[in-house]
Amino acid sequence: MIVRSLQEAKKSNRRIVSPDGNWESTRLLLKDDGVGFSFHITTIYTGADFQMHYQNHLEAVYCVSGRGEVETMDDGKKHPIEPGTIYVLDKHDRHTLRAFEEMTMACVFNPPLNGKEVHNSEGAYELEADPIE
Structure with missing residues (x-):
């Protein structure tokens, strides 16, 4: 059994802050935990507006608090994000996330992250980043 406190x-x-200042993520479960996915609590800072394209991972994101929107870049559709909303990047969707107020998100990645990942120039996480020591 794995038990951890946020x-x-x-x-x-396990707390990673993005170099661009848009978010921070506390990675509660990682690849080394051996459960087949990683689980993070991520804070998206107010005013953040950035593109991502997870080419190597699928992600589910559940909004715990705050408000914003996610826009899918291929069709330009905007989806409001508020507490109780989940969005799932099941097709490696190119997307833009905007935070109208600080958002707390619960995120699951498959395959699991190693721990130190931050977005590359294409808005993706590398498949095999350095693990947390």
């Missing part, structure tokens, strides 16, 4: 994980190397 508050303790935030004080460790």
Whole structure:
């Protein structure tokens, strides 16, 4: 059994802050945990507006708090995000996430992340990034 506290994980190397200042992510489950997915609590800062394209991963995102929108780049559709909303990037969707207020998101990645991933120039995570020590 794996038991972790979000508050303790935030004080460790499991807390990753994006170089561009749009988000921070506390990675509660990672590839090394051996459960087949990773699980993160991510904060998207107010005013963040950035493109992503997870070419190597599928992601499910559940909004715990805050408000914003996700726009799919291929068709230009905008979807409001508020507490209780889930969106799933099941087709490696190119998308833009905008935070109208600070958002707390619960995120699941498959395949699981190693731990130190931040977005590359295409808005993706590399498939095999460095693990957290």
